[in-house]
Amino acid sequence: MPSKRQNELQRQNIIIEIIKNTPNVTLQQIAEGLGLKSVSTVHVHINKLINENFIVREGRKLIPTNRDVSEFTPLPFYGYAQCGDNDIFAEENIVDYISMPTRVLPIPTKDLFLMKAKGDSMEPTISDGELLLFKKTNELPSADSIVLCRKDEGLKIKRIRTFNSEEGPKLQMVSDNKLKYEPFDCDESVRIYAKLVKMA
Helix, strand or coil, X not given: CCCHHHHHHHHHHHXXXXXXXXXXXXXXXXXXXXXXXXXXXXXXXXXXHHHCCCEEEECCEEEECCCCHHHEEEEEEEEEEECCCCCCCCCCCCCEEEEEEXXXXXXXXXXXXXXXXXXCCCCCCCCCCCEEEEEECCCCCCCCCEEEEEECCXXXXXXXXXXXXXXXXXXXXXXXXXXXXXXXXXXXXXXXXXXXXXXX
């Protein structure tokens, strides 16, 4: 059975084909082409396609761009990850899907997802509101990697650093904004979910 996202992509592809083949098409005509009685769902798809630059609006006219939907991979977007204190995040709630050019993504893409930073603890490396591409991992990333981790009740974006203690080398989670945020040990209370791939 096709997933909800597969159905959404199929509808968006149909919308683009309808717009290509029917100059001055109306939303009602698109709804009929999709087998829908209401244009409200069409509005949602049209706005998403405009936001991702697959189509543009000129007055009432919809015009397809030269972007090829097949060259993009939709990745789950989980909303905001707090980079400072008092962060709260519902990790299983996918807010949306954002299409990224497949050619710039590591393969395979199944463990990739997007989040936005919230807070200033990783400045100047990561700014508040910056879109971030992560890859899920079950292994401990190398030192100096930036990771998405859980400490206590919230998700945090931190950098892994090694330091020497009396017991030998240990790992800490540090903020790039070191003057404002204290590091914490990477112990059993910390769970690492993903490694930062790039700023998207």
